[in-house]
Amino acid sequence: MKLLTILLRDRGTAVHTGKQLREMFGEAAKVKVVLAGPAVTEGSVDGDLVVISRRMEELIRYVRPGTRVIVADRAVNPDQVRQLFVIPANSDVLVVNTTRELTEEAIEQLELYEVEGLRYHPYYPGIRDYRKNCPYAITFGEMDAVPPGEYRSVTDLHSRALSMEACVLIAKELGLYEQLRGKLAAGNIRPMVRLTQDLAKLHFKYAHTSEDLQKIIGLMEDGVLVLDQQMRPIFINPMAEKMMGAGAERLSALVEQLRAHSAEQHFFYRAGSDSYYVERISSSSGRERNTIVMLRDVRKIERIENSYRRALxxxxxxxxxxxxxxxxxxxxxxxxxxxxxxxxxxxxxxxxxxxxxxxxxxxxxxxxxxxxxxxxxxxxxxxxxxxxxxxxxxxxxxxxxxxxxxxxxxxxxxxxxxxxxxxxxxxxxxxxxxxxxxxxxxxxxxxxxxxxxxxxxxxxxxxxxxxxxxxxxxxxxxxxxxxxxxxxxxxxxxLPPLRCRREDILPLFRRFLEEFHVDSRELSKQVRSEIEGYPWPGNVRELRNVAEYVSNFARFDPNWPDRLHSVLHPPGHSGGARELQEEQRTQEPREESDDPRTVRAVLELLDRPPYRFSRKELTLELAREYGFALSESQVKGLVGRLKDRGLVNAVTGRGTFLQTAGQELLRRWRTQAESF
The missing domain is CATH 3.40.50.300 (P-loop containing nucleotide triphosphate hydrolases)
Structure with missing residues (x-):
């Protein structure tokens, strides 16, 4: 069973979040709640996945290196937001939470609901200055943190739950998405079902829909319908209207599907090219029995899935x-x-x-x-x-x-x-x-x-x-x-090759040495001369490889600069002028056993139509045109060495062909031949 660890800072949020995730993942993953504090050492928290709430990213220092971490968003529960509509318009409201970050995040989310005329002011323990004369206060399961004051009311909206996007990402990271897909959708839609149920009761009690609840439901990104006992629509929100379209065909088809799935609380419904996740709940008021229907566009779920494809x-x-x-x-x-x-x-x-x-x-x-x-x-x-x-x-x-x-x-x-x-x-x-x-x-x-x-x-x-x-x-x-x-x-x-921007060689080499934990502050003149004078045919990649090679003995061998020369100038590659050295390093094969005549024959063959040859074709052509009796195994080794030097490229199933460096070497050989 997968271990899902929740790392949080305050107990109230930890208890609520732990409960939410146990309800969601309890059957498929073990949920462990960890409170950051003096008892928790840095780098000690582990699990198959560690979840940290947004704006608490500093807690990452407690996570064991190499452990997968998700920074998750939390959201205000929609069926709690209706309590805000009781507060008179144009009122000052003190928003209370345990930290500055959590308070600011809560205010950002509350402002999205656009409750008319409410002005939010932050409060958290340790704040130096805050609005002290607010007649109203709201908090998120932190009633003990509300400061003393003459409030007309203090509203507890309870702890914010993890958002659906966060739950989907957790499920995907743990490889449980397909197993929990229906449960994730149902868990996210349930608060809105409860809210819509209240709407239905108000409808039949007062013969009209609460304006406040209409505002909340109008903000939903999901479709909401209320059907009477004869399955006729008595309420439909703007999103559902958009989903059902202007005509009555889609609505009639949905009602037929609801009847066909009468024993199921939720199912998937396809209308033309669109697909919806449907959840229904019965609502009764007196002798009336009605049906609340929630619709979610499957493409929305797919968009969430696609946005986290990087986890795959x-x-x-x-x-x-x-x-x-x-x-x-x-x-x-x-x-x-x-x-x-x-x-x-x-x-x-x-x-x-x-x-x-x-x-x-x-x-x-x-x-x-x-x-x-x-x-x-x-x-x-x-x-x-x-x-x-x-x-x-x-x-x-x-x-x-x-x-x-x-x-x-x-x-x-x-x-x-x-x-x-x-x-x-x-x-x-x-x-x-x-x-x-x-x-x-x-x-x-x-x-x-x-x-x-x-x-x-x-x-x-x-x-x-x-x-x-x-x-x-x-x-x-x-x-x-x-x-x-x-x-x-x-x-x-x-992109210029490294040999054409020599000013960059030493800074890069220092950075790579530091990356491999080697002190690069004082490089000797000998080292600088070796590094800056070498042509670097493999460019930055080769420079990094040399730095890694050096790092393996630099910490215990003070004479490592002496080894650097042998690394850059292996036996058989001594030369005079730097240009000759560069040509030897970039163009000539490294193996002493490779006959230059054989190498040139291979390059000449690859420079003529069809420009790509299989290993078998190269073996036959070398024997037929140049008289080199090599086995396919020998040709394979030769091609591999030429590929290592960047002269040719060989791709399985597509043959061997010349690279730019091979063409350049061939051009030089031909020029030299013409000069004699």
Whole structure:
């Protein structure tokens, strides 16, 4: 059984929240309530999930590192709000709670109900100055905290419950959403059912609906109907009117469904393309017996579910980095960041050009977090690693029964998960041609068609694409669609390699050392010279790897700078000029056993049509054209080493092809040959 821990600061709220969650999750999860205080040490509170109330985020320090935490909202119970309408208009009301944060949050929620003419003033223990002559006071289960005064009335609205959105998120984080879906909907709608029941009693008692209750029910986002014994509507709120439409067809169909489900208190009802969760309750007044019906649009529940899709996967749905996380000193990066900040404000597609390891995804996340879509999902997909056979279903989703092994009910694709957010198409140059056509259609129409589906689904996404390849050459070789490239390359950004911004190398290296808990305040001249003089073919990623390598022995070996040289200049790579060293590191294969003639033969083969070769095809062509009798296993190892150096790329099922660095090396070899 899952352990759900509630971490709060005051006992009254803890008791009420614990009771609420036990009623909701008691059968499926163990609910534990923890009161923060002297008896609780920092980093000691754990569980499968820890829930902290909003405006109490400082309590996170008590949570054990690595434990999942949710900061939840609480809401005023609607059936308690009616007590506010007893207070005369234009009155000053003292709002009492235990802390400044909770009091301010309560006032914000009370103001949403727009009770005419009430002016709210905060009070909490420790406040230095407050409105002392308020004739009315309200509190939330904290009657002991109300200060002395001459009040006409003190109203207790009881502790605020966790919002439905918070309960849904908790259920999803614990993997209990499907199990508790009906209970969650019923638990959220029950206070409004009680409120509507009171409305029905007032209707028959006074022959008209209470104006105060009408105001409250009019604020509801759910439909409310009251039906008499003959199932004729005697009250309907604005939302229900909108759901039922102008004609009587939908209302008549709903009544038929209520009769058909007479033994059920709640059920799902479909009307055309709309679906509703329906809950009914009987209400009696004297000899009259009536039915209260609550309607909730299922799409509302689905929107809540979609907003928390990031809980379904660990990668790709959250952007962690912002512009302030990008370390740089160079003028070229300063200009790049300024441009990227401007691009972030808009909605146009951004294309990030840059070598492998130069920080394209970090920049993409920063753009997302500086954009109007920052509260939406950030979904990353890497076309160099995605399987060709599954790429379409991963991107566009699939319908129920689309193929053998498909999940019941289908599955949403990455474009749908990114709805209202950003999708990052990394290594887009590796996308197969057959997929590029479908990507172009999605970008043009902003609609996706799931595999096996028949209905186009609108998606509202911003696209950021990236590649470490020369896209112009891919277009020339017809390996990438020209129309798709121009659709993506609307706002291009070119990330310079680390060797072209050497002012940034040392600050980055210091940051990485600090990240690995190594003192970087006093780096010797030898270390600075080694770090700044090295060409960094792997860019920022390689720099970070070296810092991590150093951190593993720097704490116990004071002579670690001597090891740094051997890390950057392994045996077999000694050279004179820095340019030669750079060429050796970025272009030549590392393994001494690789014959340069064999390497060049592989690169030459990949630079001719069809530009992509399988391992078997490479083995045959090397033997037929160049006389190199290599086994497929040997070719696989050679290709792997060339891939490690960034000369080629190899994708399972799609073959091996040249990278920009491989093309550059081949060009240099050909130039050298022509000069002799």
């Amino acid at each position: 996967t660990e990668k790709g749905l959250v952007a962690s980095y912002e512009f302030k996380d990008i370390i740089y000193r160079s003028a070229v990066m300063e200009e790049l960041i300024l441009t990227a900040r401007e691009f972030a404000r808009g909605e146009s597609t951004v294309f990030l050009h840059g070598e492998s390891g130069s920080g394209k995804e970090l920049l993409a996340q920063a753009i997302h977090n500086a954009s109007p879509r920052r509260s939406g999902a950030f979904v990353a997909v890497n076309f160099a690693s995605i399987s060709l056979s599954l790429s379409e279903s991963e991107l566009f989703g699939y319908a129920d029964g689309a193929f053998t092994g498909a999940r019941r009910g289908g599955r949403k694709g990455l474009f749908e998960l990114a709805h209202k957010g950003t999708i990052f198409l990394d290594e887009i140059g590796d996308a197969p041609l057959e997929l590029q056509k479908k990507l172009l259609r999605v970008i043009q129409e902003r609609k996706v068609l799931p595999v096996g589906g028949s209905k186009l689904i609108p998606v509202d996404v911003r696209i950021i694409a990236a590649s470490n390849q020369d896209m112009g050459k891919l277009v020339e070789r017809r390996e990438f669609r020209e129309d798709l490239y121009y659709r993506l390359n609307v706002l291009p950004l070119y």
